[in-house]
Amino acid sequence: MTTTREPIDAIDARLQHFNYFDQTDSDQKWELFDHARTHAPVVQTDDEASGGPFYLLTRYEDVRHVMEDWETFSSTQSPLVATGVPSLSPIDDDPPFQADMRKLLNPLFSRSALAPYEQPMQETATALIDEWIHDGRVEILNRFAWPYIGRMLIKVIFNDLTEDELNVAQEIALEVAEAATPEVFARLFSICAEYLANAKERGITGDGVLARLVNGTVNGEPIPTDKQIGCLGILVLGGLDTTRAAIGNITYRLTQQPGLEERLRDPAWVRRDMDEFLRLDSPVGAMARVATRDVEIHGVQIRKGERVQARFDAANRDPEKFADPGTLHFDEARGGHAAFGMGVHRCLGSNMARMQIEIAFAELLSRIKNLRLAPDAEIVWASGQSNCLHAVNIEFDRV
Numbered sequence: 001m002t003t004t005r006e007p008i009d010a011i012d013a014r015l016q017h018f019n020y021f022d023q024t025d026s027d028q029k030w031e032l033f034d035h036a037r038t039h040a041p042v043v044q045t046d047d048e049a050s051g052g053p054f055y056l057l058t059r060y061e062d063v064r065h066v067m068e069d070w071e072t073f074s075s076t077q078s079p080l081v082a083t084g085v086p087s088l089s090p091i092d093d094d095p096p097f098q099a100d101m102r103k104l105l106n107p108l109f110s111r112s113a114l115a116p117y118e119q120p121m122q123e124t125a126t127a128l129i130d131e132w133i134h135d136g137r138v139e140i141l142n143r144f145a146w147p148y149i150g151r152m153l154i155k156v157i158f159n160d161l162t163e164d165e166l167n168v169a170q171e172i173a174l175e176v177a178e179a180a181t182p183e184v185f186a187r188l189f190s191i192c193a194e195y196l197a198n199a200k201e202r203g204i205t206g207d208g209v210l211a212r213l214v215n216g217t218v219n220g221e222p223i224p225t226d227k228q229i230g231c232l233g234i235l236v237l238g239g240l241d242t243t244r245a246a247i248g249n250i251t252y253r254l255t256q257q258p259g260l261e262e263r264l265r266d267p268a269w270v271r272r273d274m275d276e277f278l279r280l281d282s283p284v285g286a287m288a289r290v291a292t293r294d295v296e297i298h299g300v301q302i303r304k305g306e307r308v309q310a311r312f313d314a315a316n317r318d319p320e321k322f323a324d325p326g327t328l329h330f331d332e333a334r335g336g337h338a339a340f341g342m343g344v345h346r347c348l349g350s351n352m353a354r355m356q357i358e359i360a361f362a363e364l365l366s367r368i369k370n371l372r373l374a375p376d377a378e379i380v381w382a383s384g385q386s387n388c389l390h391a392v393n394i395e396f397d398r399v
């Protein structure tokens with residue numbers, strides 16, 4: 001076992017068996033990452049239950065380096081944990097295929113391409129708020145964020161489906177949200193395959209995601225069917241948990257710091273403050289990469305075929321990059337956070353996520369005020385790959 005120093009104390013030992021699915025490890029992760037950053041920046045973890053062994057990277061500069069050097073640190077065969085789902089394109093691909101897929105998809109997720117969804121997003125949010133505003137309290141993740149994110153994501157991804165097909169896809173997205181079991185994943189991928197086949201059969205035209213996947217080419221060749229299916233899959237999976245977590249995390253922070261709610265009533269918060277929330281509570285904690293050659297980081301040998309776990313969340317709390325990283329600071333330039341990843345795989349859906357978060361809080365705060373945790377609220381961060389709360393029970397007054 002190779003680390004930058006001998007495992008001389010308990011915290012080193014805990015790091016070596018770090019399992020992000022374990023609730024205790026998860027609860028103590030900030031302490032563990034702080035320790036790793038200082039004393040063991042490339043520590044080998046051996047836990048197989050969490051997909052290991054891995055070399056755990058916690059320093060901002062190391063995470064950035066790995067994300068940018070895709071030739072040495074490949075995304076193929078690198079998911080943190082084997083999910084049993086087909087390869088997801090472009091997230092499980094390397095350039096040039098990944099880059100060509102991004103060229104095909106990026107225009108559909110620009111802010112201007114998403115503009116037609118602004119009104120439906122507002123309407124969806126308003127309808128959901130109507131359901132619980134009279135109660136004076138709500139659990140924000142399940143009664144607002146999930147259905148809002150799920151319905152809109154499916155509308156954008158499957159914008160060229162029939163109404164019936166859309167309803168089925170929305171139901172499955174909500175099922176994925178409730179229980180990400182192998183059966184639900186299997187259903188999601190089979191429905192993606194079915195919709196692609198239907199789209200081909202009816203000679204789909206237009207400029208939606210399905211049309212681009214069916215009619216598009218990569219390097220002059222049609223996109224292989226398994227890549228088309230994997231692409232629809234990652235669009236759904238990549239956009240659900242993440243943005244939902246962000247809405248829950250931001251709501252929680254609003255209840256904790258006087259004055260934050262007022263800040264968010266100013267539309268300028270979107271450009272000025274949103275990134276700081278995403279930095280502090282990065283919804284995607286980490287991703288993995290596999291070494292394509294023997295390589296050394298801080299004197300630690302990583303052999304070809306070994307994997308690294310690059311922690312976006314730890315990078316975002318690296319004091320070398322962000323002063324006082326455990327606290328929200330809005331009044332200074334805090335650019336360059338890693339919450340949407342870095343390098344060629346930087347999030348395809350970041351514009352959409354921002355727009356969904358912006359509209360969610362615009363609608364919420366136009367209807368409710370004085371957001372506070374309900375007396376019976378239990379704030380528990382979930383274990384796993386995400387930084388996400390189990391539930392955010394709030395009380396509020398009506399505007």
Ligand code: HEM
Pocket residue numbers: 067075090091092098102109234235236238239240242243246282283284287288312338339340341342344345346347348349350352353
């Ligand atoms: C706050 C919300 C979101 C966060 C924090 C987030 C975070 C990330 C991160 C960290 C990556 C990089 C993965 C890597 O390097 O391996 C990524 C990639 C990706 N995200 Fe997001 N994401 C969010 C929302 C979305 C949405 C709404 C969609 C769908 C529309 C989406 C689709 C994707 C896709 C397809 C990729 C893979 C891009 C590629 O491999 O080139 N994400 N995201």
